[in-house]
Amino acid sequence: MKTHLKMASKLRSLGVIGVFALAAVFSPLPSLAQVKGGEIVIVQGSNPPSLDGMSTSSQASRNINMNIYETLYGFSEEIKPIPILAEGVDISDDGLTYVFTLRKGVLFHNGDEMNAGDVKASLERYRVVGATKNLLAPVKDIEITGDYEVTFHMVENTPTFLEAFSSPRAPAVIIPEEDGATEAGKNSFVGTGPYKFVEYVPDDHVTIERFDDYTADTRSEGIDGFGGKKTAWLDRVIFRIIPEPGAQVAALEAGEVQILEQIPMPAARRLESSPDINLFKNARWAFTTFIFNTSVSPSDNVKFREAVQVGLNMEEIMAISSEGLYTLNHRWQYEGTTYDPGMIGAEYYNQADTERAKALLAEAGYDGEEFSILTDSNIPQHGRSAVVIAEQLKGMGINAVINQVDWPTALNVRMQDEGWNGWTLQMGIEPYLGPVGLIATLASPARPHFVKPDAELDALYQELIKGATVEARQETFKKIQAHLYEIFAIIKVGDSGLMHAARSSVKGFIPFRFPRVYDIWLEG
Amino acid sequence: MTTEAASDTLSIGREIRLARRRRRLTFVRRLLAHPSFLVGFVILVLFTLTALLADVIAPYAPTELNYRFILAPPSKEFWFGTDAYGRDVLSRIIYGTRVSLRIGIYVVVMTGILGTLLGTLASYVKWLDGLIMRSLDGLMAFPGVLLAIALAAALGPSETNAIIALTVTFTPRTARIVRASVIVVQGMQFIEAAYAAGAGHARIIFRYILANALSPLIVQLTFVFAVSIVAEAILSFLGVGPPPPAPSLGNIIADGRSNIQEAWWIAVFPGLVIAVAVLGLNLMGDGLRDILDPRHSSARDRP
Known part of the structure; x- marks a missing residue:
């Protein structure tokens, strides 16, 4: 009985969200009677x-x-x-x-x-x-x-x-x-x-x-x-x-407000069977990323960064930071889209290989230096992934500390060349824009998120924006994907979704x- | 004659020692007979033991993540449930008492030292009085917790900065209380007698004045301890206390805030712990006041 209930609840959580999402896609038929006003x-x-x-x-x-x-x-x-x-x-x-x-x-x-x-x-x-x-x-x-x-x-x-x-x-x-x-x-x-x-x-x-x-x-x-x-x-x-967020949900339930841009997943699961609330899943909302500062020690060492890459357990980070609404994906594009680079880099992704990480750290000559993770309190996914990443890094023997500030301060700190080693960032609009929009944040003329420009990536970016055909650009993007898994300057943690909610x-x-x-x- | 006098002096000395010991014993007996002091004392002992033995009694490590048990309700495995990271709330609270206790003790010690120093200086050295007290009045113009929040926010989130912020906030009031009682004691005849007998400033201050001005200070410091625990929780809750993932009571409550409707246990249990701890410290402070304050005790002791 208990198992059945558990199963039923799991099925519901999968099913109902899906149904609402489908309903959302098919509902705005012109035949429905729109009402002006309000x-x-x-x-x-x-x-x-x-x-x-x-x-x-x-x-x-x-x-x-x-x-x-x-x-x-x-x-x-x-x-x-x-x-x-x-x-x-x-x-x-x-x-x-x-x-x-x-x-x-x-x-x-x-x-x-x-x-x-x-x-x-x-x-x-x-x-x-x-x-x-x-x-x-x-x-x-x-x-x-x-x-x-x-x-x-x-x-x-x-x-x-x-x-x-x-x-x-x-x-x-x-x-x-x-x-x-x-x-x-x-x-x-x-x-x-x-x-x-x-x-x-x-x-x-x-x-x-x-x-x-x-x-x-x-x-x-x-x-x-x-x-x-x-x-x-x-x-x-x-x-x-x-x-x-708690006050947002309360206002929605009370009917004081009609739409939440984002509803926390635990609240969504609680309200999924409510007749007054509809949920709308936006599964491909953002890339959860972890960005290194490649201009300061110890994150200036590529071996150190590789250690972090192979040591991280992406499933744990994603499950906690996205509250369960995520897809594991090593690609720097959404799977199945035009520029999907396939399995390049997958061998480094979600390895959770602490031993290999420790060996790489030894190779890098890491000596217990402080590794400061910059994050903020305004975007909950940022703070949550920082906490999980810090725990995992400590497990590899890295002296990780969290520097949690407010979002505007985080944006200021990360523009400085020193004072931070890692930064948790949800990239929302960039992956949506496709490869050019995404790589523009990592290549010159902009200041790369990981601080120190990488000449090869800059060249690949130029090749990408000048690629005459889609096929040519797809080939370039594969090279970019491979290169990102050589320099490990930015880590793809996974794809995270967003749940919207509206009064029915x-x-x-x-x-x-x-x-x-x-x-x-x-x-x- | 000489021998007699010597033995008299000896016996007088013994008498004094015995009398002191008796007074001390009566004092302890009176403390333990005071119901609110006793309740408060037991709570404080439990709180302290929890903090000291955290490594032994906590069922899990306070930062151990488990994404398969996110927001699990209270159960046999997790008595107080788990939080949004799958961390055991009970273990976090147990370690959280350690953070609270550590901050409380540091703040009490530093406030005690600074408050006594400034209060005594102000009352004993006349020309410093105006300078010190007006500066402290300036600090006291800010509402207490607000000043602590502003200081902690300016200094940046860390445990040390929280201690500094709270010390700066609570020192003026403590100094004022010390000053007031020192002024009262200073006017008493036995101080004049001490001067007459040729006692030095240090002896007069420490042996006669402070020893007799101590009781209001002790009561004030228990109050400071209680308020520090709450204030630390407030600072952490607002994100200017010890940074995450430190298991401070305020951090735990802040973590539970966004899921309060789905997972009440994250915020409710640490909230209860804070309430009980503060209640205990206040009861203890009340008891101490009743016993140490001569007016209260005389009213009670005399028929």
Whole structure:
């Protein structure tokens, strides 16, 4: 009986989550009766650092901003670049000219129509304040070639440019020309999206409301990734900041809020059979990684890093840090995606081989020097994986200590060349962007996460972004995967998922990289 | 005559020694007869024993992970359940008492030394009084725990910094109490007599003044000990105490916070331990006050 109950509960936890996920995928059929009006409250854990769409790559900002702003090109549900504010693009055969034609009649929240002047001003501003302004590095200049047409003249042929340009990491959003000269964070928060900005009370909430003159993109039936035909049904959406996960869940259960960006897994398991709550699994949310500082001892020694790589028990780290929502994966891409490098590096992954680690440490000449793990208290997965990694390192004989600070401090510390050895990081948006977005964080011209640039990886990165065909780039990515398992400067721990939760009165919600508050509505 | 006088002196000396011993015995007997002191004392002894014998009595290592038993409810294997890392909550609490006790003792010793030094200096050396007491008043203008949190946050999360923060926070009040009682004792006739007899400053301060001003200090220090345990838990809970994975009581509660509805045992058991420990220390402090304070004891002893 007891066993049966246990089994049943296990099956339920597997089954119900799956059913909800499936339900979520199939529910927003056009035949369902959408209802206009109402207000919902979405909860996230931290303040948006900025509501200036282009100057931040923070997820907390993106969650809100992608409902307010739009880009020329963006990713579809299948992570392919699709035109959003652009009608389309003509790329010359030599890859040196991109002619973007714009959709006509698109209105900004201030009532003005978007034209080529706005686009040029926005992108020129992006070159200055854009959080990932490097993505416009291949563009020599931007020329207005018509009221609704801009032409990019490129420095050289960059076949991956359109993909990079579509990146939502710090999206190249289009804002009115008047905002073109404003400093980062000082624009008027006017965009072309289905919702417009109303107010921001830091540590409390951001309110946006329906933009009644929104110009929907009628080229598709419904929403598609960051683009498609968007319809704002709700009058008003409030993004509430509640840092404490327990308080978030309590607010959801009480019906005070309607959507949680992330629900802790123990709470999800408790609520899985609740008729009032729906759960939405986002299995491929982030890579759990452990990054070395390759410029200071002892982590500057490749043998030392290899010891850590073979000594770690990835299953234990993932099970605890993700609260059970994870996939073991040694690949620096999601399995089965275009650039999946196969089994390269698998022999180093999840080995939990303490003896081999100790032998490698001896070879490295490790003498019990302190190994400081930088982590933060704001992103629970970071802190949890640091604790597990530290325990495992101690088991290998490494003198590991945890330096837990708040997230902004962690971001500051890791930008310093000294003062830390290892850093726990959930890479959310980078793996989603594909190989270029991911490797850009590890190769020059950016400062690599692991501090000291690696010449071979830099060369491979250039080869990747210049690869003319998908096949060529796939081959390059295999070399990158192999190289990452030679320098051991960053450790792939696993793929972790994210569970969203919503009150069952919320209809049409489809989990995505950010909570799309258009095309969802409240049951009448 | 000389022999008689000598034997008289001897017998007087013996009398004094005996009287002292009797007084000490009566004092201990009175302490043990005091119900709240006794309860508090037993709790403190249990707490101390738990801390000292942690290695022996804890069923698991406090940082031992087990991902197959995440958030397991209380059971035969895990009396107080496990936390989100699969660590045994009971073992963590047992080791947590060690952290609390260590911090409590350090803070009491340092506060005692600094408070006595500053309080005595302020009352004995007149020109220092204003300087010391106004500086301490400045510190006391901050609400106690808030100052400790601010200091610990500024110094960075570690056990040593928590001790420093709490010492700085509790020293002013202790110094003030010492100063007040030293001033009272200083005005008494036997001090004047000591001066008249030609006793030096050191002898007067240590032998006559401090010895007689000690009782309020002891009561204050038991209070400091109790508050340190709570304050340490507060600091750890806020992430400015001993860093993870240190099993401090505050850390354990903080770990249990996000799963309070699914795993109540992580936060409830260490919370209970803190409550009981603080209750015990307060009861003991009350008992000490009743017995050491002449006004209280005389009211009780005389019919």
